[in-house]
Amino acid sequence: MPRNAVVGVDIGTSSSKGVLVGLDGTLIRSAVREHTPDRPGPGRFEMDASVWWDEFTALTRELTAPGDTTVVAVGVSGMGPCVLLTDEHDTPVRPAVLYGVDTRSVPQIDRLERQLGADAVVRRCGSALTTQAAGPKIAWIAEEEPEHYARARRLYMPSSWLVRRLTGAYVLDHHSASQCTPLYDTHAGDWHAPWAAEVAPGIDLPPLRWSGDAAGTVTAEAARATGLPPGIPVTTGTIDAWAEALSVGAQNIGDLMLMYGTTMFLIHTVPEPLTSPSLWGTVGALPGTRNLAGGMATSGAVTNWLRDLFADADHATLTRQAAEAGPGANGLLMLPYFSGERTPVMDPDARGVIAGLTLSHTRGDLYRAALEATAFGVRHNVEGIEAAGGDIRRVVAVGGGTQGPLWTQIVSDITGRPQELRAVTIGASYGGALLAARLVADADIDDWNPVRNTVTPRAENAARYEELYGLYRRLYPETRATVHALASLQER
Known part of the structure; x- marks a missing residue:
């Protein structure tokens, strides 16, 4: 007799991942579809929403094809905050604008800060206006592409788009909404109608639910497309990093999740709202939770870039050579701002810097410097969290970068903090499966996914590393004027 199971799918920056999980947390199967965001210009990252649905249907069919399970619920998550605007018939008016890696909305941020008041935005929304926020991205479309905006009626993100295609429900989770600054009031727990009307006129913003709430059930049409049983519940879902945190149990007061992926993300759970000009204050994925979060614009993206440059080497080879290079990468120091930087620098015009290069340096040194740069960036964010009032009691690591021991060891060495690793570190798709399981059964993350190391x-x-961190902190202010000038040249 087929065993009952749940499906979790996450739409990420460089791939979509799906898992089939038993109700006891056992990972039965996983599948991946890789993709590449479109880059139509400097600082612009976009994706056609058809990719999200096409990959979702391919994943669910692959996961369920053997026929040895009965899927009883579905959980979804995705990168964000993204801005997908559609007309009243759910036809996208343009490709989706991605999260903080897309930095086009700087002029709109400047205008909205003058218009609404920068301090007022932080007080109401928990976060400053940055290129991470969805509101300025909507404003950019309205101002720069009025012919597209004139048709726009609804706002989606990857997770809510999947929910719409699966169930017909038009909903968004509270956490994702809290990253739509300045549209969401974190104190009221709802859209702030006056600012929404000002920033996103004509958009019918979705009703709000919590990430683990059932958004609806799989329709007959969606069942035919996906191979999933009709009538099973689908979670409301959330942004990938928050699903990652749930997948490793990092949602208790004092927890800090480190997500090792294409970008590095940090989520600290706090007992009451905290704000910082260099971080993001949000509501959590679960009711009653609050977070102070940070995110680097690149981490694994830089190591992928190096792998592509050294076409005859894979990550395993480069990691081995980086381990041989030893701490300090033989005197190399890198700023990992290859796509600008989000927290705590908040500078879309920041650029990558590699300092100390000589003719004797090897690709192993460069790869080591990239791993160390990410770790220095984590420490910079951690110090910002504590300066804002955070109290980090436990660090839990998750994501593809935790698969080998080197990267996590470098981060612990540089931050001086232990990191827990759970048995399953596949990330957001597993967190989505956990929320799906909770729709139909009791599912405790410590039973599902115990600490292994x-x-x-x-x-x-x-x-x-203490000496190198001091140099790292000096390198950005000392090179800022130069890289800003170079960023200006790159945009011409």
């Missing part, structure tokens, strides 16, 4: 800092590397 703790990475501890190595004292022998502390002095070297």
Whole structure:
């Protein structure tokens, strides 16, 4: 007799991932579809929403094809905050504008800060207006592409788009809404109608639910497209990093999740709202939770870039050579701002810097410097979280970058903090499966996904990394004017 199972699917920046999971948390199967965002100009990242649905249907059919399970619920998540605008018939008016890696909305941020008041936005919304926020991206479309905006009536993100295609429901989760600054009031827990009318006129903003709430059930039409049983419940879903945190149990007060992926993301759970000009204050994925979050614009994206440059080497080879290079990468120091930087720098015109290069440096040194740069960026964010009042009691790591021991060890050495690793670190799709399972059964994350290892800092590397971190913190302000000038040249 087929066993009952749930499906979790996450639409990420560079791939869509799906998992089939038993109601006891056992990972039965996983599948991946890789994709590449479109880059129509400097600082612009977009994606056709048809990719999201096409890959979802391919994943569910692959996961369920053997016929040895009965799927009883579906969980979804996706990168965000993204802005997909559609007309009243759910036809996209243009490709989706992606999250903070897309930096086109700087002029709209400047205008909205003058119009609404920068301090007022932080007080009401929990976060400053940055290129991460969805509101300025909507304003950019309205101002720069009025012919497209004139047709726009609805707002979607990857997770809510999947929900719409699966169930017909037009909903969004509270957490995703809280990243639509300045449209959402974190204190009222609802859209702020006056600012929504000002920033997103004509858009019928979706009703709000919590990530683990059932948005609806799979329609007959969606069942035919996906191979899923009709009538099973679908979660409302959320942004990928928050699903990642749920997948490893990092949602208790004092927890900090580190997500090792194409970008690095940090989520700290706090007992009450905290704000910072260099971080994002949000509501959590679960009712009653609050977060102070940060996100680097690149991390794994830089190592992928290096792998592509060295076409005859894969990540395993480069990681081995980086381990041989040793702490400090033989005197190389990198700023990982290859797509600008989000927190805590908040500078879309920042650029990558590699300092200390000589003719004797190897690709292993460069790869090591990239891993260390990410770790220095994590430490910079951690210090910002604590300066804002955060109290980090436990660090939990998740994501593809945790599969080998080197990267997590470097981060622990540089931050001086242990990191818990759970048995399953596949990430957001597994978190989506957990929420789906909770729609139909009791599912406790400590039973589903116990701790398997703790990475501890190595004292022998502390002095070297302390010196390098001081240089890292100096390198950005000392090169800022130069890289801003270069960023201007790149846009011509």
